[in-house]
Amino acid sequence: MPDREKFPVHTGGVENFDLESGRYMKVWQGPQHPGVTGNMALELVTSGDEIVDLKTHVGYLHRGFEKLMERRKWIQNFPLVCRICVPEPDFNEYLYAAATEELAGIEIPERAVWIRTLNLEMARLTSFLMWLGGQAGAFGMGTIGQWTVTMRDFMLDLFEELTGGRIYHMYIVPGGVRGDVPQGWFSHVLTTLKNVEKVLDDIELVLFNNAVFKKRAVGLGVITPDMVDYYGITGPNARASGVARDIRKDRSYLIYDKLDFDIITGISIGVDSDIFGRTRLRAAEMRQSISLIRQMIDKMPEGPVHVSPPNVLHWKIPAGETYLSAECTRGEYGYYIVSDGSDKPRRVYVRGPSYTHAVALFEHMAPGTNIADTAGLMVSLHTYPPEIER
């Protein structure tokens, strides 16, 4: 266990730096800045072009989701939770629905479980596509962003056909999924995956075999394995440092135990735990998602996709509490739901990985880096501010 001296708790003590001395300058990056993901502000103290201190400011995106949910009936929350994390709403939908079902004692049909898993893996791929464009863009390679966002749009086409919506799918509902897979949809998925793979092949050449990217990304933003538990790091950020931690394997949920895949770590693909390594690892996880989606399409069982809850207007869920988690693109995503036996949740708490990554970890990692690398460093942690501010 690392001690406090090694990883000092950040105090945000900007006043420690004598700004009058002329050695330091305070720079605000965000909340409106292309180098900051989402609406979040970074208060930087620089010395020359080196960052000597960083304080993060959140709150620009606070919409009070958790409180709102306490005033809505159980069924009325599924259109709300997807907004907590815009690029990958499905994890919110799944966790809210699954936790509600657990409290209510509802078993959902097998096909619904498979479709949910398929949906989540597609969301993972879609979210990584956008992130990859951002990561490359942060180092000045905007073209890659154009390719990946195009591919993401084709993935969104698939979501549109399946769920009726491109961004907010509102598809995984308490009781199953909202509708069965449309005719011919699987083959459309397979075609799209092939196109995505072609782009990934090109990105292999243009990003991972690129002297410019290597020069900037290798050795920057290193996460060591002993930081993982101290900062509560999960997901690819932890795996790149060599810690084999993946909820899909560790606490097998949905149908992940029926699919063939291994946890990808920095060690298994032979990269260091820096920005380059994390990018590499996520690209490998994209290919893993593609493989999982193909496996699921192959083995998808037939049957109903939904069980009806009681009349949702008076749906009361027995008193109880539960915490469910899932492996989203950024790590452990969790929902803690308490029911007091009424027709509305008593408390919904959302545990998102961005909070630990974007605040504590980022504030620790930034000092000592170059101001030009701030954006790339932040993107490499893959954080989404809307999910910090529930």
Add this chain to the structure above:
Amino acid sequence: MSIKDIIAPFAVWKRAFEKPWTIKKPIDDRPGADRYRGFHKNDGDTCIGCGTCETICQNAAIDMVPVDGVQGDGGDSGLRPQIDYGRCCWCALCVDICTTGSLTMSNRYVWTDNDPDVYRFIPGYDSKEWDNAETGYSRPEGYSLLKEERVEMPALSVEEGLKSFVEMIKGYSAEQAVKEADRCVECGICVAECPAHMDIPGYIRAVREGNIDEGMRLLYETNPFPASCGRICTHRCEEVCSIGHNGDSVAIRWLKRYIADQVELEDYGKALPRPEENTGKKIAVIGAGPGGLTAAYYLRMLGHDVAVLEARKAGGGMLRYGIPEYRLPYDQLDKDIEYIRGLGVEIRYSINVDAESFKNLEKDYDALFFSTGLSDPYKLGIDGEDNPRVFGGLAVLDEVTAGKDPKLGKTVGVIGGGNVAMDAARTARRYGAEVTVLYRRRVVDMPADIEEIEEAAEEGITIIPQAIPLRVEDAADGKVGFVWNMAEMVDDPDGGRPRPQPIKGEIHTFVCDSLISAVGQGTNLPYLPEESESGVAVKRYKPVVDERGQTGNPGIFAGGDIVNSRKDAVSAIGDGHAAALSIDRFLMKKEA
């Protein structure tokens, strides 16, 4: 780092020659997917304005508003959803929960306008270019947010039921009642349709929350006959129930019965309000049927002294003498009546009112309400109907109520298609007879409750529709023959319901031991003085009253079957309540 890291990125030069993916809107259009959740559509003919979409909308984007040309009657609230696209998030919960399936979505997703007010619109009424779009989101098959199957009512088997006059319907258990009450969406369409305007969503909510006293209080706000109505009401409410559009309607009647069944008569007083302070006004009510006793109850509650005069030996009117015990046990009817009597309403039995005493009553009392029901059976109007083997439907039921065997024989024919015909047929069946019902129109045209027709068929009663009576004649072995002509249905040129027209040569004779004639009954008002004396006008055998039950004489009021066209218990109760309020206004000189 190697030389490859410098050269490799150039390998993707080929992408510079690729065709762009960008869609050049508006030159190229890109339609939304087949189940895209785009702009709303609403089928105005299917929509009943139940407002469940408004209830479920988590953004409060939907308001129910009146729309020109939409009438609020017959199970339609007259309101339609107006959607505010400044609040809508296109989650389609409104589409999923729509009770009739009228609300859907198109796959259109682009709409620009420089007037911000147009984005609050009424789908289906404010015409939009996507109104006829074929694709877009609609509720997937098998996906439902409401419970569509009714909780099954425990009942005696048909064989058991036929053995005696024991009540057939057993009533819900607490668990069943709560489960059934859970199905209600509280739209209130039923309230408008109920002749007594009962607070149906309110008392169903009381069942759901286990608050029986509150349920009793709500029942008695508009109906002092819950134990009876909970059994035999014609439940027009259930016919318009919004849940009934896509499944079984909520068992409103059984839930009412459930509440009344949970409370013993001694405990009624704990749940229900007491009468107001005495006003010193005296009112006479003629007829102790549901209409008369309802008026008596509400007048008593308002603090007036009420005397009810009844010609028969017991109260309840048609509820007692027209409805067999297996549908409404007498102890349940007595429970309702006893509570009213216990509040201080004086009921005098075996008192026949004639024109002379009517005039005296008018003098002695501050106001008069009469509700004497329909007691004069219509004639068949055919030859031989005075045959001694032809009985009146009501007369048969009356005799059975008095505990006498009507001695109908082994085969019985019943002529008519109303509730009295069905009750008489099923009563005869319980005396072991083979029963055949003959009706001049089709089964769907029968005025009887559909349940009564179905239950009659289950009990082995044959129904011969489209049988026009021709004559009654003697048959061999002391039997009676009913000669009838097969009819075909022809459309009414005036647009009315189809009419039976005899088919030439299709003449049959039905031979049986007894014939029961039950083709309806009319008013019998021998006690009513001439209009010049009483001020009460009679038109087409009915006393003329205004919507508040007041006759031409401001102190005389009338209600029930003799006045309204529905001719059922709950309409009489509605009339009685309305008349009680008008009498109070008249006596206490209150403003309407």
